[in-house]
Amino acid sequence: MKIFLRIIHFLFLIICLIIQTSFIEHLKHYNISLDLLMIAVAAVSIFNGQIFGLIYGFIIGLLLDLMVGGIAGVNAAIYALNGFFACKIIEIGFRKKWAVYVFLIFILTEVNLLLTSGIYYLFNFSLNPGQLGIEMLVSPIINILFMFIIFPLLGAGRGRREEFGFIYKDEI
Amino acid sequence: MATARKNLRYIIVLIVIIVLCIVIVTVSYRNSEILKKARSAVLDTFGPVQEKTYQFFQPVIRFFNGIQDYFVLSEKIKNLEQQNRKLTRDYSEIVNLKIENDALRKLIGINLRQDYKTEPAKVIGFYESKWQSHIIIDAGRSSGILEGMAVVNEDGLIGVVTLASNDTSEVRLINDPHSSIGARILSSRKLGMVEGSSDKTIYLNYIVSKDIVFKGDILITSEFGELIPSEILIGRVKRIKESEKTPYLQIEVEPFADFKRLEYVLVIKN
Numbered sequence: 001m002k003i004f005l006r007i008i009h010f011l012f013l014i015i016c017l018i019i020q021t022s023f024i025e026h027l028k029h030y031n032i033s034l035d036l037l038m039i040a041v042a043a044v045s046i047f048n049g050q051i052f053g054l055i056y057g058f059i060i061g062l063l064l065d066l067m068v069g070g071i072a073g074v075n076a077a078i079y080a081l082n083g084f085f086a087c088k089i090i091e092i093g094f095r096k097k098w099a100v101y102v103f104l105i106f107i108l109t110e111v112n113l114l115l116t117s118g119i120y121y122l123f124n125f126s127l128n129p130g131q132l133g134i135e136m137l138v139s140p141i142i143n144i145l146f147m148f149i150i151f152p153l154l155g156a157g158r159g160r161r162e163e164f165g166f167i168y169k170d171e172i
Numbered sequence: 173m174a175t176a177r178k179n180l181r182y183i184i185v186l187i188v189i190i191v192l193c194i195v196i197v198t199v200s201y202r203n204s205e206i207l208k209k210a211r212s213a214v215l216d217t218f219g220p221v222q223e224k225t226y227q228f229f230q231p232v233i234r235f236f237n238g239i240q241d242y243f244v245l246s247e248k249i250k251n252l253e254q255q256n257r258k259l260t261r262d263y264s265e266i267v268n269l270k271i272e273n274d275a276l277r278k279l280i281g282i283n284l285r286q287d288y289k290t291e292p293a294k295v296i297g298f299y300e301s302k303w304q305s306h307i308i309i310d311a312g313r314s315s316g317i318l319e320g321m322a323v324v325n326e327d328g329l330i331g332v333v334t335l336a337s338n339d340t341s342e343v344r345l346i347n348d349p350h351s352s353i354g355a356r357i358l359s360s361r362k363l364g365m366v367e368g369s370s371d372k373t374i375y376l377n378y379i380v381s382k383d384i385v386f387k388g389d390i391l392i393t394s395e396f397g398e399l400i401p402s403e404i405l406i407g408r409v410k411r412i413k414e415s416e417k418t419p420y421l422q423i424e425v426e427p428f429a430d431f432k433r434l435e436y437v438l439v440i441k442n
Contacts, residue, residue, distance in 0.1 A: 021308070022222050023229035025298040029432045030236055050182045056436060058189050062196070066214040068299035069306050069342050072207055073196030080189045084182070120303050124203070125349065126370050131302065 006052060009044045009154065013060045016040040016150075022068055033139045037064065038108055039147050041079050042086035043154040051092070053083025074119050081115075082108050098148075105147045109140040212337030215308065219340040223296040223310055230435070237433055288401055290438040291315050291322075295338070298434075302370045305348040307331070307434060312339045315439075320399040322440045328405035328428035329353070329393060330437055341439070345431055346406070347372045354394035355406055357385060363394055366406055366425060374407065376423040385412055385423060401442055 007108045026033060037060055044055025061079030065072040086104055094100045112138055121127045200207050241248070245360045293315075297308030311317055313336050323343045331351065344351050351368040355376060363381045374393040379385060390410040395402035407427035415422055 016223055018218065018225050019229075021297045021299055022225040024234065025300050026229075026233050027236070028300045030240070051185060054182075054185055054189055058193070063214060063218075066207075067194075067199075067218060067297070067308070068209045068304065069211070069344070070301075070304045071197055072200035072211075073193045076196060077190060077193035080186070080193070084186050117302075127302050128302070128370055131371055134256070 006048055007135060009048060009052075010059075010152065013040050013044060013056055014023075014063075017063055017067070020064070027096055027144055031138065032142060033135060034142050034146055035109065035112065035139070036146065036150070037079060038082055038112060039105060039143055039150045040154070041083050041130070042108060043147075043151050045083040045086040046090055047154055048086040050084055053087045054080050055083075057081070057083030071120075071123060074116065082112065085111075089147060101147060101151060102144050105144050106140045109143045110136055113139065134165055208335065211342070211344065215335070215337040215340040215342065216312075219296065219308070219310060219337075222308065223294065226296045230393040236296040240432075246413040250324060253288050289441040290324075291317060291441055292339070293317075293437050293439055295434045295437060300372075303349060305345040305351075305368065305372060305431070306334070307343045307345060307437075308342055309341050309437060309439070310339065311439060312337045312341045316441055317341050317439050318399070322393070322397075322404060324404055324440060325429055325434065325437050325439050328407065329400075330429050330431070330434065332400065337378065343437075346427060346429075347374050347431065353400065353406070354396045355391045356394045356402075357409075358392050359386075360384065360389070363396075364423075366391060374427055376409065376425050377420060379416055379421045380419055381421055383421070385409060385421060387412060391425060395422055399442075401440055404440075 016036050021127055024034050041053065041057045041060060044056050048056070058076050059072075062072070062077075064075045073088035086108065088166035089100070089104050089107075094103075113132065117127055117132055176435040225345075241360055242370075291311055293309035293311035295307050296310045299306045301396055307330075309323070317336045319333050319336050323330045323333060329346060331343045331345040331348070332353070333341050334344045345368070346353060346366060346370040349368050349370050351366075353366045355364055356362065357364070357379075360383070362379055362383055362385070364376045367375055367377050369375060376391060389407055391406040391408065393400050393402055393404040393406060403440075405428050407425040407429075410426040411424040413422040413424075
């Protein structure tokens with residue numbers, strides 16, 4: 001059953017990857033900067049454990065890099081780290097609560113933005129601090145909103161029957 | 173003890189993956205052939221699914237465009253009517269000039285202007301970040317598309333093919349920070365480079381401060397591009413700034429093509 005779920009989760013990540021490149025990127029024209037893959041990788045990691053979070057994050061990030069050009073390997077490293085730390089936060093003692101998930105997505109979004117900007121800056125790309133600041137303010141809000149859709153889809157909120165007014169079943 | 177061993181195992185996997193990523197980044201930065209092949213394979217594998225997904229979400233994208241249009245519609249109609257009147261006025265003059273030009277070219281033995289050979293393609297993917305601005309189209313090497321070819325739509329130049337796989341291609345848009353295209357100011361014939369930036373603003377660079385450039389001047393591709401034909405419309409000058417730090421003008425360009433509404437494009441194969 002676990003293997004079956006892991007395959008399902010991997011397919012879910014692939015679907016998220018396709019949706020990200022075919023649709024969500026369009027929303028950036030309207031200043032809606034959503035990182036669906038980051039949320040999905042974090043959810044999959046919490047659900048499947050650190051190793052799977054790491055590996056899934058790496059594979060999905062690499063596929064994204066290969067699909068969209070740019071410097072390959074950057075997204076792979078970032079999503080792998082996302083997968084690792086999402087699970088680590090839960091492991092170090094935080095409970096599987098919505099408040100923790102909100103905090104997690106907030107931290108991951110900010111770290112991702114800073115890391116990506118830093119890496120690209122090292123590769124001689126220009127950096128606009130103002131633009132980065134606005135992104136650091138807006139992106140977490142949008143990502144957190146979408147987290148409330150993605151996490152229940154993957155069952156990362158299982159075991160929490162009622163919190164913030166949301167009710168989930170114990171099983172997927 | 174068991175937890176510590178487990179944690180160590182996780183850290184080792186993390187380090188291995190990070191090292192692997194550093195290797196991939198290095199290989200990618202060196203423009204390796206292996207990575208190009210991998211990119212082609214990934215594009216071809218995901219191409220058909222991406223196309224269907226793109227079609228599925230098209231109504232939503234149109235809906236968003238529609239909302240935006242609603243607020244600027246009356247101004248847009250006014251501008252289009254004005255433009256239409258001007259174009260109607262110019263049309264007969266242009267037809268006459270073309271006939272005259274063709275006749276004179278024949279007379280002095282210069283080749284007549286040739287129409288471009290084009291390949292129509294559908295946009296099936298899109299990716300935008302501060303550092304890149306790419307689209308994926310559903311035509312590739314099997315349709316005769318090569319890297320470096322220009323991609324246009326009915327409004328003008330959109331970008332350049334950066335990777336052509338069998339059935340799909342990746343196109344770098346002209347607002348990508350890496351994009352750099354030779355351009356000419358239509359009226360003054362001055363040469364410059366149209367370059368993208370991280371905030372997606374397009375600039376015409378290397379026009380010296382003493383040159384006179386007017387707001388509204390039209391930019392076309394220059395004749396020095398290897399695979400990009402000359403005289404393709406790029407955009408018009410939106411803003412001009414002088415800077416004491418550089419000897420060049422800072423010219424902001426408004427592209428004719430609307431990157432939000434890209435659905436069908438043409439790849440110029442000449």
